[in-house]
Amino acid sequence: xxxxxxxxxxxRMGLAAMQLANQSQACPLGGRQYELWQxxxxxxxxxxxxxxxxxxxxxxxxxxxxxxxxxxxxxxxKYAQRLCDTGSESLLPEEDFLLLWTLTEKAVRDQxxxxxxxxxxxxxxxVDAMRGVSARRxxxxxxxxxxxxxxxxxxxxxxxxxxxxxRIETRYGVDLNSSGKDNVRMVRVxxx
Numbered sequence: 001x002x003x004x005x006x007x008x009x010x011x012r013m014g015l016a017a018m019q020l021a022n023q024s025q026a027c028p029l030g031g032r033q034y035e036l037w038q039x040x041x042x043x044x045x046x047x048x049x050x051x052x053x054x055x056x057x058x059x060x061x062x063x064x065x066x067x068x069x070x071x072x073x074x075x076x077x078k079y080a081q082r083l084c085d086t087g088s089e090s091l092l093p094e095e096d097f098l099l100l101w102t103l104t105e106k107a108v109r110d111q112x113x114x115x116x117x118x119x120x121x122x123x124x125x126x127v128d129a130m131r132g133v134s135a136r137r138x139x140x141x142x143x144x145x146x147x148x149x150x151x152x153x154x155x156x157x158x159x160x161x162x163x164x165x166x167r168i169e170t171r172y173g174v175d176l177n178s179s180g181k182d183n184v185r186m187v188r189v190x191x192x
Contacts, residue, residue, distance in 0.1 A: 012050070016046060020039070020042040020043060020046055021039070021042070023038075023042040023045060024038070026038060026041040026042040026044075026045045026073070027041045027042070027077075028077075029080065029081070029084060030171070031170065031171040031172055031173055032171060032172045032173070033080070033084050037080045040076060040080075041073060041076055041077055041080065044072040044073040044075075044076040044077075045072075045073045047072045047073075048071050048072050048073050051072075092172055092174055094126075094129045095122075095129050095130060095133060095141065096141055096144075096145075097174065098122045098125060098126055098129055098130065099118055099119075099122055099138055099141055099142060100142070100145065100165065100168060100174075100176055101122075101176050101177070102118045102121045102122045102125070103118055103142065103147065103158055103161060103165065104162075104165045104176040104177055104178050105121075105177070106118070106121075106158070107158070107161050107162040107165055107178075108162065108177070108178065108179075108180035109180075112152070112157040112158060112159045113157060113158055114135070114149075114155055114156060114157050114158075115135040115136070115138040115139045115142075115149070115156070116135040116138075118138055118142075118158075119133060119134070119135050119138050122138075139156075142158070145164070145168050146164050146167075146168075147161050147164055147165075162178060165178050166178045
C-alpha cells in the first residue's frame with residue numbers, strides 16, 4: 001500500500017496537491033478538526049472524482065448488480081464526524097493549554113506579560129506540566145498559535161492578544177476564559 005501511495009503522489013495526485021490543499025469545501029468541520037481532516041477529506045473527494053471520470057470514460061455501469069459504489073468522501077466524513085463527536089481527548093497539549101490560559105488571564109486584565117512571566121505563573125499552577133520548559137520554549141509554543149511578542153522599552157511582551165486568544169478558543173473548542181469571568185469566587189467567612 002505504501003508503494004502504491006508513493007506512486008500516486010508522484011503521478012496525478014502529486015500534480016493535484018495544490019488544488020487539494022485549497023479545497024475547503026471538502027471539509028465542513030471547524031477549528032482544529034478542519035486542520036486535521038481537510039487533507040484526508042480532500043484526497044477522498046479527489047478519489048471519488050477520479051473514479052467518476054474513469055467510469056464515464058469507459059462507459060462503465062455503476063455496478064454489475066446495479067448498485068453504485070459508496071462515496072469515499074462521504075464514508076470518511078461520516079467517520080471523522082463520529083470521531084469528533086465521541087472524542088474526549090483535548091486538541092491542545094497540556095502545556096500549550098496552560099500557557100494559553102495564563103496569557104489569557106493576563107490579557108483580560110490588560111497586562112503585557114513577558115514569556116518569563118507567563119512561565120512563572122504556569123509553573124506555579126502545574127510544576128509537572130512545565131518541567132523542562134524555558135521562556136524561549138514559551139515563545140515558540142505561543143507563536144504556533146499566532147501569538148508573537150512586541151519589543152517595548154527593551155522587553156519583549158505580549159500585547160493586544162485578546163482577540164487572537166478568542167479566535168483560538170473558537171478554533172480549538174477550548175475555554176480559555178477570555179470573557180474574564182472568575183471560575184472560582186473567594187468568599188470571606190467570619191468565625192462566630
